[in-house]
Every structure is written in C-alpha cells, then in structure tokens.
Amino acid sequence: MAEKRKIGILGASGYTGAELVRLLLRHPRIEIALLTADRKAGQRMGDVFPQFAPYELPTLVAIDGIEWVGAGLDLVFCALPHATTQKVLKELLAQAPATKVVDLSADFRLTDAAAYARWYGHEHHAPELQREAVYGLVEVYRRDIKKARLVANPGCYTTCAQLPLVPLIKARAIELEGIVIDAKSGMTGAGRAAREEMLFSEVSEGFHAYGVGQHRHMAELDQEFSKAAGKDVLVSFTPHLVPMNRGILSTIYVRGRRGRSAAELHAILAEHYAREPFVHVLPFGKVPHTRHVRGSNMTFIGVAADRAEGRAIICAALDNLTKGASGQAVQNMNLMLGFAETLGIDMPALFP
Amino acid sequence: MAEKRKIGILGASGYTGAELVRLLLRHPRIEIALLTADRKAGQRMGDVFPQFAPYELPTLVAIDGIEWVGAGLDLVFCALPHATTQKVLKELLAQAPATKVVDLSADFRLTDAAAYARWYGHEHHAPELQREAVYGLVEVYRRDIKKARLVANPGCYTTCAQLPLVPLIKARAIELEGIVIDAKSGMTGAGRAAREEMLFSEVSEGFHAYGVGQHRHMAELDQEFSKAAGKDVLVSFTPHLVPMNRGILSTIYVRGRRGRSAAELHAILAEHYAREPFVHVLPFGKVPHTRHVRGSNMTFIGVAADRAEGRAIICAALDNLTKGASGQAVQNMNLMLGFAETLGIDMPALFP
Amino acid sequence: MAEKRKIGILGASGYTGAELVRLLLRHPRIEIALLTADRKAGQRMGDVFPQFAPYELPTLVAIDGIEWVGAGLDLVFCALPHATTQKVLKELLAQAPATKVVDLSADFRLTDAAAYARWYGHEHHAPELQREAVYGLVEVYRRDIKKARLVANPGCYTTCAQLPLVPLIKARAIELEGIVIDAKSGMTGAGRAAREEMLFSEVSEGFHAYGVGQHRHMAELDQEFSKAAGKDVLVSFTPHLVPMNRGILSTIYVRGRRGRSAAELHAILAEHYAREPFVHVLPFGKVPHTRHVRGSNMTFIGVAADRAEGRAIICAALDNLTKGASGQAVQNMNLMLGFAETLGIDMPALFP
C-alpha cells in the first residue's frame, strides 16, 4: 500500500473543519496528524463533534505552541477566521516552507492588493503570499493548482456562481450588463459561532435576504468575472438564508449575446463540463435541487429559457460545506499532492 | 350587538379553507353557516383539521345538493380548484344573484378573454362573470371592490410582486425592461393534495426552483403591470420552494428611471403606503423576513441600493395563506359587506 | 367601552415576552403601558421583534429606573430570568403593594422553602412572597387565583404533565409507582439566549434527550403530584428537543389502579374537562399533534390502551409559549382582574 501523507487541519472545531475530517477519514492516502482549535485545546474531536467519537484522531491543540518543522506535515488545511489566517500562514511557511497549504478563508482569494485593501479596510499582512497564492477553483485553474504551494479555496457562494457563468463569459455568449445572481444558502454557511440571529427559533420556518447590495463575496466575483471577460464586470448579487443545513442554489438571470438562445447557452455548458467529474449539467429545461448534491462534491447546473426573448435562467446547486468548501479543498489537495483528483471525494449525495 | 352576516366556504378541506375558518371564527360580525368539501362530505371540520375540534362548526357537505336560495348566504368564499369554480359560481349566482362572492381561484383574475384562453388552453366557461369580476387587490382597487358582487382574490405570488411594483410603475419611477422577480414560497402554497414531490422527505432540507420560465401566475402579473404602465410589461419571474410552511419572499431587481436612486424608490413606496393598514415599508436598507408576517395579514417591504449604480433591490414578504389568500379574501369581504377593512384580521404575526 | 387596565411586561425581549405582546395587543380590556428589557433599553419593540414594527408600543426601558407607584400598573407580567425575579418583585411589591403580578419564572412555583433550597442550592430571597404566591394552574387552582396578588405561572413541561395526570391521581385511578413521562419540546422552550447548542445547524434534522434524570421541572411535578395524591409521588421524566419552534407533547405511561381500564381513565378525563375552555379530550384511542394547538391556548389530551393488560398510554399536547407560558399567564390575568377567563386568548390554532 502506498505511503500515507500527513496533513493538519487548523481550526478543526468549525463546520468546515468537521467536514474535512469526515472526508479525510475515508481518504486512502491521508493520515490526519494534527488538529487545532484554540478555544477547545485539550479536548478530543469527539467531544466537539460527537460523530467522531468512535474514531482515532489527534487531540485538539492550540496553534501557538506548534513547531511546524517537527510536525512534518505534507499539507495543511487552514480553516481559521479572517485576519488570523494571514499571520498564521506567514509564520508557518516561514518555518516550514515545503509545507503545502489549502486556505479556506477569504484572505488569499483576491490577487489585487488594492482590491483587498478596499474591501477589507486594511493592507494585506502577507502581501508576498497574496501574490503567490493560486485561486483554487479547480475547473478553471487546474494546471496552476497542481504546481501551487498555497491555494486559496474559493467561497461557497462564488463557486456556485462561477461554475455556471465563467464558461459563458469566456465564450462571449452572454451580455455582461445586468447579470443578476439571486443566491440562497443553508445555515451552515454562517458557521458555528453562537449568535442570536442563527438560533433555531430565529431562522427556522422563515426566509430572508441579508447583506443586500454589499456582501464581501462580491469582490471575488468581480475579480474572476472581470478576468474571464477581459474587462470589468459588475453583477447584482443577493444572498438569502434557507432554513436547511447544507446547500446553495444560485438562480442566475442572463441575456444571450448576439442572439444566443438559452438552448445555445445550455449547449456551451454541457460541452464544457462533459468530462468534469464534479460538474453535472442537467438536460435543457431541468433545474437542480440542493438536496440532490447534499454531502457530495458535485455541482448540478440547469439552464431554462426565460419567456422574455433572448433571456435565460440558470440554476446551479452545490453543498456549501463540500464543493463549496471542504470537498473542493480536498480536490485541491489531491492535485497538489499528485493523487487522482476524485480520490476520497467521489461519494454520492445523501438523499433523502 | 350588530347582527351577524352568514357566509359559506366552498372547498373548506384545503389549506385556504382552513385559514378562512381560523380568521372567521374570531370575526365579530360573521357566522360560518356552510362548509363544503365534496370528498369529505359528512365529516366534521374537526376530523379534517383537528385544530377546530373544540369549535362548533357546520358539518361538511357536498356542493351538489345545495339549495342556494334557501341557504341565505350573504357572501360565499370559493376555494375550489381551477375549472370547477366557473361552473359552480355560474350556477350559484344564477340561483341566488344577491349573494356576494370572493373567489380564491385563478379563474376570474384575468379580465381579457383572449389572455385567459391563451394561458389556460380553453374558452372561459362564464364569460359574463369574467367581465363582471373585480380584481381583488385591495390596495389598488379598493373603490371597485366595495361595490363588487364578484371579487377575484389575487394570487399569493402576484400580491407579493404587485404591492412593491405597482406604485413604482404608476409613478414611472423604474425602467420596465429587465425587471427580475425571484420569488420564494413556503410549501402550503402547493396545497394539500398528496403528491410525491410534496412529501416531507422530498422537500425538507433542500431548495429548488420550479416552473422556470412558464409559471401561470405570470399572466396575472402581465395584466396588472401592463395596466399600471399603460403599455406591455413582461417581467422575468422564477418561483422557488422553501422548506417552511408559510411565507413568500420576492426579491426584485429594478433600475431607476431617469436617474431615480434606490432611496427615491423607497421614498415613493413609504409615502404611498403610509396609511395602509396591511402594508409596512421598512426603513431604507432594511429587509423583511417572512417569519415576521407569519399568520398576519401584513406585507413588509424593504428597499436597498444595489452597488450597481442606478439599480435597487426590493424585498417583499407576506404570508401566502393570509395576505396571499384567505386574509386578503376577508379584507375583500369586509369591504363588500361594509365592515371596517381590518375587522377580524388585525392580529399580529406569530413569531417565533 | 369599558376602561382599559394598564399592564407592564418585565423582560419583553424574550420569547415569552413577545408572546405576551402578541396576545395582549388584541386583548380588548388591556393597555400595554410598560415594556422592559435591560440590555435592549432604548430600543423599540419593533427593533427587537420586527413583527411588532407596525404597532404602537412603549419603548423598552431598563428596570432599574422605574418608579413603580407612578407607573400606575394594574398588573405586571414578570418574564425575567431565575434569581433576578425574586429581587425585582420584592421591590416592586414593597413600593406598589396593590399591583398584581403574574410571574413566569420558576421562582415562586415551589411552596416549600426546603424544597426550593434543595433544588436551587440557596435560600429563597423573598420567603414571605413565596408563601403568598398561588400556583397558577388555572384548571386546578381557579378559585385561589381569582383572589391572588402574586401568581406563579406553571412551567410548560409541567402543565403538559399535570393536566392529564392530576385528575387521575385525585380520582385514585392510577398506580403512583412507575409513572413514566416522556416529554418532547420545541426549541422556543430554550429561550433566546445565543448558545452554540441552540444554533439552527446544531438542532435541526436531529433529536435528542437532555437533562436526563435531573431536570429542575421535576420539583414542580413532585410538589403537585404529591399534593394531589396526599402522599409522595416520584415520576420518571425525560425531556427531549424536537426540531420545531413551538409545542410540547408528553407521552405518559400509567397503570390503572384496581383494574381501571384505559377506557375508564379516558372517561374520567373526558368528564373532568367537559366544560373547561382550554382542555379538549379527544375520542378514546386518538392522539393529539402539537401542530393542532400551535399558537392557541388549548391543551389536547388523548388516551389509548396499551396492549399490556391494565396499562394506558396518555398523550397531551400544548403550545409551550401559549398554554405553557404566556397564554396561561393571560388566563391568570383575566381571572385576577375579573375579566372573562377566555378574553383575548380564544383564538384557534395556526395550522398549517
């Protein structure tokens, strides 16, 4: 049997941390060698997430004491909050420069220092790493990721908008003006922090939008759509919260360019993704459900004609914790460590 | 104490029927004198909806045997399926022409015979009633409703789109091209028929769009928006299902006309609805939750600026069974019978 | 029109506070004159609970500055946390002894000073009030409540266990040994405090017991069952959390005494509650659903035969925020202020 590679997870007590553990426990080439959680240091993973009680896993430790060279990690997943991330990764890579990193925060997704400062209100604390980081949307940047040391794992909302839109923008098949992305997410996207507005009684049996007109994820969309188009693209984007745990659905309103019909847009996407393991384009006119990708690394895309001439409605669905976060992170890891891209993450969805 | 008026509910075993009973049981001027449910004839209302077991209510009967003159009803709510409605109301009004009717189906909402035939695939079976019917969106047609014999109660989705948009269209404040209405509804909007796709295990913990590009509610929107604009208006409209019982949220994307800002659109709506009892415009930038109107007859409207210059995002929320159906029907009844408009339907929302 | 009585709600920013406001806004004889919420003082009720934004209500104030005599309140609902309550009510009643009080906390439910000290780990801070307080289970203590100044509103779990069991115990119809009460509650019973274990993602799509073998509500059950029996009664009681907002269901396992059959137990309850407005006994063999009492002040009770000879299974359902808290509190207020017992709280349940 091939030797296992040692990985660490920084920030293992959050939902993306737990999802990484779920996936990596069954990955045949990986050994989970380090789990950190500053406020829960000393506890076992099974205390923090009881589903792991039956498994052997390292005890949670604080980041501060870690000796990165001695840890001998091949790759580190970083699932820390904004800001902390820059400092921790700077130190880690200074001490152990051969370690590879998949960062699940937003800290290294923006490649432009000015854009970062504008959206986050301060200079980046690790600008050289910011320049080095590769944006980890595998279906777009696969080649670069294979050679990368530091990969910035994309956001969940943005993955669910880029996968359907980037090929259409690149093919110059849609108008760049007036694109509307109406996005709906399950509650795990908001993380595990105890906040009143995330209580069961506050969010069940209801639906609402939030961050209207100002959500930070837009920076990432601007960057990637503009890059794909070769000029500035600014979309309308509204996130909403659905009373469910997992799943994002993006409903996207576009106009075909130069008379492109909805069916032609569908054909472009169907062909583009024909050989992708984690993107499935439904037959024309069919729409995806988030529940049919739950717990899997799959993205489902559907395209239908709007009744307004020349307009199409595109729906994309993925699991925000899997393809939208930890599954995509393992997909990146597989490429970075030279494994088959689907290794350990090719499980079917859990439905019902 | 003022004399009570006798009302009947045709189709009392569905969800809108139950919601009518809930509201009318506490209405001080109403006596529920007749309840029909063809397939459950002979049963008590408390067998079909156990929450009513403690209340005195007429036993469910079939429509066929009813002698409309002898029934002595002042007003009838008709909550029957499409098609049945036309035949039943034609007969009822032929026999007892003084009876007033609030129809909750879609059968009398379209005033244009050609539009009806186009959307429903057949000629209308009661064209003279179709001409007589008044469209029951109180905030727009209050005066006509007071004098009407037959009121066509609006659809839930369309109420939630018209209340925010009609005043803006009438004020010529927004562009008529490219309006996008992304609508999300709770499950009760789908009714009580036993269908696989409505099972708990099929719809909980997930989210999806349906009827993309082709939903029948669009006919009603076309009619009312075009009337408000004085010319043809065609919007993009996509309905979605949320794993919750009650509530509709419409997220609406518009562009201000001639430089109108989002704040100006907000001001128009705030002023327009300042004295309406069942429409509440939130402070600029705030967005409504469906849970905060649950079980009430209230509509909440929020307006926020999109970051794209000149565009606004409008959210409207209502309870599809109350303001979106039975509450609005009672509001119509109050006007038709000369009661105070808010009588019996001014209860606050049930949250949490 | 009769003059309105002025009431205050201490702790209006919690769920029981919001439920009181919901009920009292439609109460024809009540004016809400004071709302307190220490941490949200200065905010409007509509900021804290947006469903009340359309209503005129007093601004939230802190308790500390209140001049109780000048406030001129006829009755105060106290929905404060444990411990705070004793201090606040002691002061209030010292300053304004004519004010009536319905306390929704557990602080005055135990009449025995020693039992209180044993369960709560400290002496009671207002022992003279503890002696004065009347236990507010209307169906048992109606007469005393009418004359009371201070009523201790029962707990939600305990109301749902006492209503079915007290009449059977008093009738000596069941064995006192081996009674099992398996109770299930919606999430609002846990309140609005932001705790990780109450997050949507932690509690949806799952089910669990808590406080097994040691829940404080048992003290109240011990007291009332023992009082009814005339000797010590100790039941097995396990609370569980259901992923829903409102509702408690108690499944109760009993053995008939001296050959009493399940049908005989049913007959005792049916007769006992025949004229009670807020307790409805279902036909023998039928079981209640919590959803059919949602938002109402009703308790549904069902009795079925166990297949084990001589044993019966009793299910009782109520809404923990209404009959289990604020609805019962208003029922108590109605008696204390001389109103009809059902005034303002006779609304049917909200289902679906």
Add this chain to the structure above:
Amino acid sequence: MAEKRKIGILGASGYTGAELVRLLLRHPRIEIALLTADRKAGQRMGDVFPQFAPYELPTLVAIDGIEWVGAGLDLVFCALPHATTQKVLKELLAQAPATKVVDLSADFRLTDAAAYARWYGHEHHAPELQREAVYGLVEVYRRDIKKARLVANPGCYTTCAQLPLVPLIKARAIELEGIVIDAKSGMTGAGRAAREEMLFSEVSEGFHAYGVGQHRHMAELDQEFSKAAGKDVLVSFTPHLVPMNRGILSTIYVRGRRGRSAAELHAILAEHYAREPFVHVLPFGKVPHTRHVRGSNMTFIGVAADRAEGRAIICAALDNLTKGASGQAVQNMNLMLGFAETLGIDMPALFP
C-alpha cells in the same frame, strides 16, 4: 483487484433502495447489476433519484420479466412491500437457488408461523422459507448470518430497541416487567408513498405519536426479547414522528434487577460492545443525538441514572435508513459473501 460480485436490488425506487445504491456505489467488491421498480420500469435511476444522474447504473426494470438464472446474481436485496415479497422470493429461490437474499421487508422476521398469522391476519405464503430465514441482527446472530442463504433484515425501530436491551436481558440485569420504549423516528421511515399525512405541510413544525398500543413492530420485539429472556416478555412501545428526515431515538425506561444500578447496566453494555464496529456506548450519563449518526451505520447508546432509585434511562440512536435498514443489509451481505464486515459502510456520519 479482486473480482466483483453481482447484486440486484428489487424495489429500487423507494428510500431504502436509494440508500442501498448510495452505499453500494462505493463498495469496492460489488457491481450493481439489476435494479427493479415496477411502476417506474424503463426509467433511469437518475430520473427517480436525481442524485444518481452522474453515475452509470442499470435502467429500472419490472420484476415480472426477469430470468433469474440468466441474471447471474450473487445476492439480491429485496426492498418490496409486504406480501409481494413472499411471492417474489419464493419464485426467485425456486429458479435460482444459489442466489443469496437479504430481505428488508417484515415478511421473514417472525420465525413462528402462528405469530405471523396472528399479527398479519393470514398464513405465510412461503412457510419453508420462513423456517429457513435467519434474523439479520448482526450483533446477535453473526455466526448464523455467515452461513445463511436468506436473511431477514430487522426493522429500524426494533434494531434501535434490541441493541440496548438484548444484552441486558441476556445478562438478567433488568426486570422484564414494565419496560417502556418510547421511540421517535424521522419521516423517511414512512417511505415514499404519496399520502396526505406525510406532506411537508402536515408534518413539519409538529410532533405526534401514532399506532399507539398496536404497532406491528412489536411482534418482532416480543420474539427477540422473549428469546433472549427464555420466557415471554411484553414491552410498552410507542412510536412518534419527528419533523426530520433520518434518525431514530429510543428512550427506554428500565429497572435494574436485584439491585443493579444504572452504572452497572452501563458497564454491561460498554463491555459487551467494546469490540463491535457499529455500536458505540457513550460515557455514563451522556446521551446520543440522532444527528451524530446520520448517514452512518453506527448506533450510539447512552445510559443515565433515573432519580427514582434502581431505575435507569437508556437512549439509543441510529439512522433508520442506514443501520436501521440498508446499512445493516450491506453489513449482512458482507458477512454472507465473505467480505470484511465493515467494507463499504464505515463512513463517518454527515453532521451538520
């Protein structure tokens, strides 16, 4: 790589069928060679369960035309409705006697012909197979299962009651009189048939018991508990429906025999299951959540002391579709085909 064994799934369009496909798609030694669904014959599995659209799977066929010998199946999972099963399996095993069968229905779980006739109201249609069938609770009958041709996979409720109770009964550690099993199940246990009482709007946001005093699962409990005890055991058992998809929690009330404490009962279970891969006993006093076993084949068991001297409260949790049905079926298959018992079913739970 070892040769793959060919399996068939009869009744693949139900939830247990889908769960089998989910598990077997990742099983390294299995090829899914046949899928039947009479009413959906001719459709692809991805039409019936869209989560499988990206996978290569046999088209659904009707059972009637199948030539069992030519099919060359090593093992068949039978997930057909009651009654159908007996006829189909009789024919299948007559034609292809070397085929092994795991039956997920209740048809072969009762070994006693008289008990079967009493509970189901008719003679068994395949009495010789009834005698041959081995009851498939692996943790109890592992040896027999390894040699069996026909295994009757246990019910979900009964698995969740037997795993905690059988070892205690065998150890004569608890009283056999007065055992109470209060069981709560997610909605998938009710299957995929379109019935009004299973609609989302009927079952969300509420809780209720059903089949009180008379559920057929009791026959299975009687059989196995009596066998374990060596004499007749009759328990009280009440099933309830939880508004969630997956999961069963049993709350079990027992009395220790001859002074056995709750801690001693815990010790017996902890030792008994120390080496079982799919049963995990929590530390004394801790209770399981169904969410922590979701999608896994694991059973979690917790034991706590009741405050009533000598009584204990035991909670057990499993996923009704996995360990309660299809996961256990694959566990049985693994034994019957000589694979490692955990092969393909050792995935961690999906939480959140």
